[in-house]
Amino acid sequence: xxxxxxxxxxxxxxxxxYVWGSYAVTLVLIAAELILLGRxxxxxxxxxx
Amino acid sequence: xxxxxxxxxxxxxxxxVAGRLALVFGALALLACAAGLYLGFFVAPTDxxxxxxxxxxxxxxxxxxxxxxxxxxxxxWAGLGLAFNTRLSGMMASAIAPxxxxxxxxxxxxxxxxxxPAWGTWWVWDARLTxxxxxxxxxxxxxxxxxxxxxxxxxxxxxAVLALVGVVDLPIIYFSVQWWNTLHQGASVSLTKAPTMxxxxxxGMLVMIFGFWFYSIAAVMLRARCIMLERERGSEWAGQHARxxx
Numbered sequence: 001x002x003x004x005x006x007x008x009x010x011x012x013x014x015x016x017x018y019v020w021g022s023y024a025v026t027l028v029l030i031a032a033e034l035i036l037l038g039r040x041x042x043x044x045x046x047x048x049x
Numbered sequence: 050x051x052x053x054x055x056x057x058x059x060x061x062x063x064x065x066v067a068g069r070l071a072l073v074f075g076a077l078a079l080l081a082c083a084a085g086l087y088l089g090f091f092v093a094p095t096d097x098x099x100x101x102x103x104x105x106x107x108x109x110x111x112x113x114x115x116x117x118x119x120x121x122x123x124x125x126w127a128g129l130g131l132a133f134n135t136r137l138s139g140m141m142a143s144a145i146a147p148x149x150x151x152x153x154x155x156x157x158x159x160x161x162x163x164x165x166p167a168w169g170t171w172w173v174w175d176a177r178l179t180x181x182x183x184x185x186x187x188x189x190x191x192x193x194x195x196x197x198x199x200x201x202x203x204x205x206x207x208x209a210v211l212a213l214v215g216v217v218d219l220p221i222i223y224f225s226v227q228w229w230n231t232l233h234q235g236a237s238v239s240l241t242k243a244p245t246m247x248x249x250x251x252x253g254m255l256v257m258i259f260g261f262w263f264y265s266i267a268a269v270m271l272r273a274r275c276i277m278l279e280r281e282r283g284s285e286w287a288g289q290h291a292r293x294x295x
Contacts, residue, residue, distance in 0.1 A: 009090075013101035018166055022105045022159040026112070029151055030264070037271045044278035048291035 058135040060277040061286045067277075071270035074263045081260030088253035096250075105163040107253050110237070111261040113156035116184060117219055119149035119265060123191075124216045127209035139205025140280065142212060143195055144273035148265050150188035157181060168232050176225035177233035180218055187215040201280055 003009040012019040089107035096103040123145040130138030160178065161171045172178065191208050198204035226235045237246055237254075246254075281287045 003091075012104065013095065015100060015102035015104075015166055018102055018162045019104050022108060022162045025158055026108050026155050029155060033148065033151055033268060034271075037268065037275065040275045041271070041278070044275050044282070045291045045294050048278065048282045048287055 058133075058137045060137060060140065060281050061284070063137055064274060064277050064286070064290070067270040067274050071267045071274070074270070075267035078260050078263035078267055081256055081263055085253050085257035085260050088249060088256060093249045093253050094247060099167060102163065102166040103250075105159050106237075106250070107257045108261075109156060109159040109163060110254055111258040112152045112159065113181070114258055115261045115265055116149060116153035116156050116181070117222060118262075119145050119152060119269075120184060120187070120212075120215070121219060123149060124212040127205075127212040130205055131209045131213075136280075139201070139209070140273055140276045141269070142191075142205070142208060144269045144276055146188050146192050146195075147272065148268045150185060150192070152261065152265070153181065153185040153188060157185065164232075170232075173232055175231040175233065176229035177222065177231050180222040180225050183218050184215075184222060187211070187218060191215075 010016055010020070085107060089104060093104075095101060123142050126138045126141040126145070129135065130142065157178070160181075164173075165171050191211050194211055195204040195208045198207055225231060226233050237251075278287055278290070
C-alpha cells in the first residue's frame, strides 16, 4: 500500500477519525497500564523498605 | 524424569523467572507489533467494500481474541488455586484480570468505531456485542470482589468461584454469531474453511495477535511481581529484593 503523502495517510480515505480513534485510545490505555504497573511496583518496594 | 512443577508455585522461586519472562516477551511484543502494523498499514491493500476503515481489524480482532483467551487462562489459574490451594495460582488470576479487562474494553471501543462506518451505528444490543460487554463486567466483578475482601487467600477463593462461573460467557461470545442473527460478521478465520480475507491482511492480523499475546504475558508477569511483593512483604526474599532494588 503506497499512501503517497502524509495527508493521505492521516486521512485514511475519509475514515481517519475511526481508524486513528481506535489506535490512539489503544496506545494510551496500554501506556497507562505500563505507567500504573511501574507505580505499583515502586509503592510495593517502598512499603517493604 | 519428572519436573517438580510445585517448585515454581512458590513466589520466591517464580519472582525472578517472571522478571525475565516480562523482559523477553516485552521485547517480542514490540517487534511483533512493529511488524504487524507495517503489514497492516503499508502492505495490506485497501478493502474493496469498506475502504480504509477495515484497518481497525489489526487491533480489534487481536484485542477480542485476547479478551477471551485471558479470561480462560484466568479461570484456569483460579480453578487450579481452588483445587491445589497453591499461593501462586490466585496471584496469577489476579494479575491477569486488569489486562483482560483492558483488552475487552479495547475490543468494544474499536468495535464501536468500526461499527459506525460499517453498520451506521456505534452500538447495538445484539448477541456478540452484549456478551462481550458481559465479559467486561465479569472482569470488573472479579476485581471488585477481590478488592472488597481483606484476606488475600479468601479473596482468591471468592474470585475463583466468580471466574469459573463466568466461563459460561466464553462459548456464548464465540458462537453468538452462529446461534443468533446478529449484525456482527462471522469468524474471518476458522480451522475448517479458507480465510475470507486477503493473505496480507490476514498476515498483519495474525502478527498483531502474537504481538498482543506477548504484551499480555509481559504485563501479567510485571503485575504478578507486584502482587508477590505486596503479599509477601514480610518475607526474607521480598526484603532482600526491595533493598537490592534501591
